[in-house]
Amino acid sequence: MITWFRRVWYLINRSRYERELVREMSEHRESMHDPTEFGDTYRLLERSRDAWGWNWLDDAMQDLTVGVRTLIKSPSFAITATLILTFGIGLNLTLFQLIRVGMLRPPALHDVDSWVRFLRAEPQGTSSTVAYPLTQFVKEHSDGVLASVVLEYQSGIAWGRDAEEQVNALFVSSNWFEEVGYGAAHGRVLSEALDGRADAPVVVLSYAFWRNRLGSDPSVVGRIAYIDRQPVTIAGVAAAALPGLDFNVPDMFLPMLQREYFYPQSTLLRSWSDEAVDMYGRLAPGVSSAAAREALRTIIQAAAAEHAEVKKDEWLEPLLASHNFMRDSERQAVLAVISLLGALTTLVLVVAAANLGNLVMSRATGRVRELGVRMALGARRERIVRQLVIESVPLVAMGALGSLGFAWAAATVIAALGGFPPYMDFSIRWGTVMVAVTLALLSLVVVGLLPAWKIAQQHLIDAVKDGGQNVSRTLDRTLMRRVMVVSQVAGSCLLLIIAGMMIRSVQRAIASSAGFDYEQAAVLSMPLGRYGMPVDARRSYWYQVKERILANPAVESAAIVTAAPLGGRVNETNYNATPGLRTLTQSVDPEYFATMQIPLVSGRLFTANDPDAVIVSRRLALEMYGTLDVLGREFPKSAKEATIIGVAADAHSIKVDANDVAELYRPLKVEDFSYVELVVRARTDADRLLPILREAAMMDPRVIPATRAMHEDFDKHMQGPRMASGLSAAIGLLTLALACLGIFGVVSYGVALRTKEIGIRVALGAQQPALLRAIVRQVLTPVFVGVVIGIILAIPAGMVLQSEPFYLENADPIAFAAALAVFGTAGAVAALWPAFQVLRSNPVDALRHS
Amino acid sequence: MPKSNGLPPGTLILLILRVVRPGPLHGYAIAQRIRALSSDQLSVEEGSLYPALQKGLANGWMKAEWTTSDTGRQVRSYRITAKGLKQLETEQVDYQRMADAIAAILESP
Numbered sequence: 001m002i003t004w005f006r007r008v009w010y011l012i013n014r015s016r017y018e019r020e021l022v023r024e025m026s027e028h029r030e031s032m033h034d035p036t037e038f039g040d041t042y043r044l045l046e047r048s049r050d051a052w053g054w055n056w057l058d059d060a061m062q063d064l065t066v067g068v069r070t071l072i073k074s075p076s077f078a079i080t081a082t083l084i085l086t087f088g089i090g091l092n093l094t095l096f097q098l099i100r101v102g103m104l105r106p107p108a109l110h111d112v113d114s115w116v117r118f119l120r121a122e123p124q125g126t127s128s129t130v131a132y133p134l135t136q137f138v139k140e141h142s143d144g145v146l147a148s149v150v151l152e153y154q155s156g157i158a159w160g161r162d163a164e165e166q167v168n169a170l171f172v173s174s175n176w177f178e179e180v181g182y183g184a185a186h187g188r189v190l191s192e193a194l195d196g197r198a199d200a201p202v203v204v205l206s207y208a209f210w211r212n213r214l215g216s217d218p219s220v221v222g223r224i225a226y227i228d229r230q231p232v233t234i235a236g237v238a239a240a241a242l243p244g245l246d247f248n249v250p251d252m253f254l255p256m257l258q259r260e261y262f263y264p265q266s267t268l269l270r271s272w273s274d275e276a277v278d279m280y281g282r283l284a285p286g287v288s289s290a291a292a293r294e295a296l297r298t299i300i301q302a303a304a305a306e307h308a309e310v311k312k313d314e315w316l317e318p319l320l321a322s323h324n325f326m327r328d329s330e331r332q333a334v335l336a337v338i339s340l341l342g343a344l345t346t347l348v349l350v351v352a353a354a355n356l357g358n359l360v361m362s363r364a365t366g367r368v369r370e371l372g373v374r375m376a377l378g379a380r381r382e383r384i385v386r387q388l389v390i391e392s393v394p395l396v397a398m399g400a401l402g403s404l405g406f407a408w409a410a411a412t413v414i415a416a417l418g419g420f421p422p423y424m425d426f427s428i429r430w431g432t433v434m435v436a437v438t439l440a441l442l443s444l445v446v447v448g449l450l451p452a453w454k455i456a457q458q459h460l461i462d463a464v465k466d467g468g469q470n471v472s473r474t475l476d477r478t479l480m481r482r483v484m485v486v487s488q489v490a491g492s493c494l495l496l497i498i499a500g501m502m503i504r505s506v507q508r509a510i511a512s513s514a515g516f517d518y519e520q521a522a523v524l525s526m527p528l529g530r531y532g533m534p535v536d537a538r539r540s541y542w543y544q545v546k547e548r549i550l551a552n553p554a555v556e557s558a559a560i561v562t563a564a565p566l567g568g569r570v571n572e573t574n575y576n577a578t579p580g581l582r583t584l585t586q587s588v589d590p591e592y593f594a595t596m597q598i599p600l601v602s603g604r605l606f607t608a609n610d611p612d613a614v615i616v617s618r619r620l621a622l623e624m625y626g627t628l629d630v631l632g633r634e635f636p637k638s639a640k641e642a643t644i645i646g647v648a649a650d651a652h653s654i655k656v657d658a659n660d661v662a663e664l665y666r667p668l669k670v671e672d673f674s675y676v677e678l679v680v681r682a683r684t685d686a687d688r689l690l691p692i693l694r695e696a697a698m699m700d701p702r703v704i705p706a707t708r709a710m711h712e713d714f715d716k717h718m719q720g721p722r723m724a725s726g727l728s729a730a731i732g733l734l735t736l737a738l739a740c741l742g743i744f745g746v747v748s749y750g751v752a753l754r755t756k757e758i759g760i761r762v763a764l765g766a767q768q769p770a771l772l773r774a775i776v777r778q779v780l781t782p783v784f785v786g787v788v789i790g791i792i793l794a795i796p797a798g799m800v801l802q803s804e805p806f807y808l809e810n811a812d813p814i815a816f817a818a819a820l821a822v823f824g825t826a827g828a829v830a831a832l833w834p835a836f837q838v839l840r841s842n843p844v845d846a847l848r849h850s
Numbered sequence: 851m852p853k854s855n856g857l858p859p860g861t862l863i864l865l866i867l868r869v870v871r872p873g874p875l876h877g878y879a880i881a882q883r884i885r886a887l888s889s890d891q892l893s894v895e896e897g898s899l900y901p902a903l904q905k906g907l908a909n910g911w912m913k914a915e916w917t918t919s920d921t922g923r924q925v926r927s928y929r930i931t932a933k934g935l936k937q938l939e940t941e942q943v944d945y946q947r948m949a950d951a952i953a954a955i956l957e958s959p
Contacts, residue, residue, distance in 0.1 A: 002910060003908070006908065007908060010908070020916075021904070023924075024876075024926040025877075025896075025900060027876075028877050028878045030923075031923070032878070037896075038896050039896055039897050043897075044896065044897060044901070047897070047901045048900050048901045048903075049904075050901060051902075051907075052904065053908070
């Protein structure tokens with residue numbers, strides 16, 4: 001260790017040490033009788049350096065200088081190579097950044113390991129929300145099991161004195177901020193002590209809302225704001241870094257206990273049947289999630305004994321924060337997606353590195369003569385390999401630097417386009433740099449080491465005699481070169497097919513195979529419960545509004561529904577009889593099916609007196625019963641809750657782009673009228689309906705209606721998939737360009753080497769087609785093998801892409817065909833271009849020159 | 851290529867360590883001392899001396915510092931370190947063993 005340190009010290013102070021040595025030697029020389037006997041000081045100096053063991057570094061620095069100089073001399077190669085690596089490594093880094101920040105890291109909560117989310121579970125399945133009184137019952141009886149219970153309920157509200165703007169609010173339990181562990185940027189956050197009462201209404205704004213809508217004005221704290229026309233005091237602004245429990249950060253936070261201040265008739269806090277709130281909690285120290293599940297089971301049974309709405313076999317299923325509050329199946333899906341994306345970006349890197357490796361090899365074959373001279377002068381093979389590898393280092397280093405910039409820019413753009421919450425920080429960290437360095441070193445193996453090793457294996461000394469022709473030709477035919485072409489072709493072919501699948505699936509969704517017609521529909525929502533209207537009055541108000549709207553000649557039909565397509569709040573159930581299928585329940589008017597143009601496959605619609613009837617979708621019938629002949633059967637299969645009276649066609653109206661969902665329709669109940677919406681179908685144009693709906697809704701001037709045309713919601717829904725398919729198409733095309741560049745390079749290099757041979761053939765009367773075949777044959781086999789490998793790999797990739805969150809159609813023949821056509825055309829151009837070039841330039845001339 | 855001084859490889863540093871053991875010497879003096887002690891049988895070429903001295907420094911067997919010689923010149927004196935003493939001892943033992951072995955073979959009937 002000390003010796004090592006001494007050597008490093010020497011290296012740092014080398015020039016001083018060497019000056020001293022020179023001085024010492026000249027003193028020595030002067031003391032001698034015959035100073036000429038001393039020998040050459042500088043040669044001695046060089047040999048003395050050996051003792052310190054830094055010669056390899058000097059050689060490396062020399063090779064590096066040579067490498068840099070070569071790059072400066074051929075800037076177009078340097079730029080191309082840097083861009084290729086920037087793209088190849090950068091894409092992987094971008095994915096790493098997205099995963100690091102958004103997916104695999106649990107939300108940054110205080111004491112995150114103790115956090116759990118509770119699902120309400122029963123033998124038939126689970127649902128995501130829990131009735132508020134039940135959460136309070138659990139909270140009171142769970143000493144020693146839970147350290148705290150945290151609740152939230154998301155809701156759209158009107159902001160401004162005249163309720164001019166719709167914003168996204170989160171009603172939270174008063175301990176929310178304290179448990180999550182974040183304070184205020186200005187003013188204060190909600191607290192148990194100050195906001196545990198229902199009579200002092202306050203709101204806490206999110207940082208982004210305060211910055212974007214209120215111009216970062218700190219004096220808003222303490223002012224009065226209007227929420228659904230009710231005055232509330234702005235208590236403060238939450239910290240910018242505040243994470244959401246559920247990925248989203250809302251515009252503002254309101255205390256859940258004050259809900260009745262805004263909506264005096266709200267049953268949310270009192271109803272045992274209204275499964276409304278998202279329930280989170282923190283486990284008491286030392287309690288495992290399994291232990292908590294069992295302890296809570298007893299508590300739920302006690303609640304069931306007192307309240308008929310709670311079932312005896314119900315339990316609360318805990319999901320860990322360290323699993324991002326995901327069910328195991330969801331986690332596996334996310335991990336599968338991450339692995340798939342990782343595999344794809346790795347593939348891009350393989351293509352990029354193979355491409356560059358081939359380029360480097362072609363360039364180096366031009367230098368075999370120089371290398372032969374070096375070997376003839378006594379350089380060993382290792383030395384040649386080292387030289388060639390080190391010469392590639394500046395290339396790879398520039399690529400790594402470029403990729404860091406690429407990753408930063410790409411993640412920022414994706415975060416901005418995807419509307420990621422502000423607490424997600426995509427800045428480059430040490431981890432990212434380490435990944436970049438690792439990937440750069442791996443690429444160096446392909447870009448530098450493999451070609452160098454292959455070149456050094458040749459009889460380089462012979463190259464001195466014939467100008468390197470033989471060696472160049474051998475190198476041109478090496479297996480490695482063909483393997484590099486194969487991997488480029490296979491990689492880009494696979495990426496193209498996947499891009500094709502993604503584009504096709506977006507097209508399919510847009511082409512309204514979603515199973516309902518959104519283009520002429522508009523939605524009206526008016527939270528009547530908020531205006532103190534009793535439940536019965538709400539129902540009659542809704543029907544009156546519906547009548548008024550139907551009276552308008554622009555309206556074709558209208559229906560009341562608990563969750564309008566493309567944006568409603570809906571209960572999700574996983575029935576045990578249909579594992580892997582999410583059932584989304586809507587309560588609807590009989591007119592709903594006509595309004596949304598969803599055909600009834602069999603059976604009948606709801607009548608006025610059908611409380612226990614359900615209509616199932618085709619898919620639900622098939623997956624739960626294995627047949628469409630389900631009229632009159634019990635639903636769900638294992639319990640007698642309702643009777644099936646009809647089967648409707650599939651209509652993924654809530655989750656348009658999902659393929660693991662099915663729909664269940666129930667008739668409207670009186671309670672539903674606190675949160676229903678009206679969907680209206682226009683005779684011509686949905687946008688013209690909006691003022692009509694608004695006008696009709698304001699029969700009672702207190703009501704604040706919200707209206708929207710459904711095609712806007714659809715565009716919003718499709719933004720993500722559209723972006724993803726656009727990105728994948730861009731990546732696919734770039735990779736295609738790389739592969740074509742690779743094919744082009746290989747063919748044109750082969751042609752250049754064989755110009756003389758081609759000239760002889762032309763002189764002997766060979767025909768053009770035969771010559772073209774002979775030239776292109778070199779890449780034909782590797783390209784063919786690559787395409788086959790690409791197609792074979794595309795099949796399992798497509799199977800993974802079928803599931804969440806891509807929902808692609810597997811083995812989509814059009815995607816395959818389109819990808820192959822694009823690849824075939826581009827590849828043929830890349831291969832034939834240089835061949836035509838050489839034939840057009842009259843290769844016979846080449847014979848005369850030599 | 852350095853001229854051969856007839857020394858088996860690796861022995862030069864052994865000789866150098868041995869001659870600086872009694873007290874610090876500069877490069878020229880080390881060469882002189884080796885020649886004198888060997889009764890002019892061994893002459894150390896400068897071409898070998900300085901690389902060997904650097905090796906001694908690099909391994910921490912010796913330390914060098916600038917001093918003024920008897921003749922008033924500025925010279926760099928090499929002084930053996932504790933580590934160098936240990937090294938000298940091992941090398942001396944190794945060398946002795948080797949020499950004995952060679953001698954045993956040569957003197958065999």
